[in-house]
Amino acid sequence: xxxxxxxxxxxxxxxxxxxxxxxxxxxxxxxxxxxxxxxxxxxxxxxxxxxxxxxxxxxxxxxxxxxxxxxxxxxxxxxxxxxxxxxxxxxxxxxxxxxxxxxxxxxxxxxxxxxxxxxxxxxxxxxxxxxxxxxxxxxxxxxxxxxxxxxxxxxxxxxxxxxxxxxxxxxxxxxxxxxxxxxxxxxxxxxxxxxxxxxxxxxxxxxxxxxxxxxxxxxxxxxxxxxxxxxxxxxxxx
Numbered sequence: 001x002x003x004x005x006x007x008x009x010x011x012x013x014x015x016x017x018x019x020x021x022x023x024x025x026x027x028x029x030x031x032x033x034x035x036x037x038x039x040x041x042x043x044x045x046x047x048x049x050x051x052x053x054x055x056x057x058x059x060x061x062x063x064x065x066x067x068x069x070x071x072x073x074x075x076x077x078x079x080x081x082x083x084x085x086x087x088x089x090x091x092x093x094x095x096x097x098x099x100x101x102x103x104x105x106x107x108x109x110x111x112x113x114x115x116x117x118x119x120x121x122x123x124x125x126x127x128x129x130x131x132x133x134x135x136x137x138x139x140x141x142x143x144x145x146x147x148x149x150x151x152x153x154x155x156x157x158x159x160x161x162x163x164x165x166x167x168x169x170x171x172x173x174x175x176x177x178x179x180x181x182x183x184x185x186x187x188x189x190x191x192x193x194x195x196x197x198x199x200x201x202x203x204x205x206x207x208x209x210x211x212x213x214x215x216x217x218x219x220x221x222x223x224x225x226x227x228x229x230x231x232x233x234x235x236x237x238x
Contacts, residue, residue, distance in 0.1 A: 005117055006174050009105035009171075010103070014035065014098065015098055016051075017030040017032050029054075036049070043064075062127065064158060065098045065123065066097050066098050073089050094138075107152055110183065111183050112208070121162055122160070127210050127212070130154070132235075133235035136234070190217075196220050205217050
């Protein structure tokens with residue numbers, strides 16, 4: 001992409017959270033992200049002051065910053081019952097996001113390996129989010145993680161290519177889009193719909209995937225079987 005970077009969105013909020021004991025025995029989570037005022041430094045492992053409860057599956061260079069679009073909140077307000085969900089959805093951070101994005105920037109128009117300039121930092125879209133059972137407990141909705149996955153409103157992660165300061169109100173500028181045919185919606189759909197077509201899997205494996213996604217799709221291709229989601233989505237074995 002040789003043209004000047006195009007503004008595709010804006011940071012509605014920048015959020016961080018501390019790891020705390022969570023809802024089930026032995027569990028720890030930093031999903032309760034809160035908006036932060038002023039400029040924050042973002043480095044290879046994420047925003048200053050942000051934490052992850054389980055570094056085996058959260059955080060790291062490929063999941064440095066979690067993004068979620070504010071536009072999804074309206075649909076969730078209409079869908080979800082109960083006071084717990086209503087209270088969470090009054091402001092950004094309900095889904096544990098670090099960047100709340102607006103307007104209209106979502107999984108349908110963000111592609112794998114997109115590069116964004118935001119504030120003084122440069123980011124690359126690394127993967128979509130695969131939701132886990134902690135959303136069930138947070139919202140008080142037993143199948144919340146499955147709803148997020150099946151609806152494709154999962155959010156996505158950024159890796160940091162150049163550290164810098166970011167703050168609420170910063171423009172999101174698209175610097176490069178090397179894979180315009182591969183939106184996050186398309187990739188998340190392949191996971192959620194249990195796509196095992198060898199041709200599709202080979203195409204996906206040719207993309208610059210993070211190791212976790214490369215393992216997932218390679219295992220499907222090599223075994224012809226779909227991974228179990230029970231532990232991730234429900235917190236149960238199997």
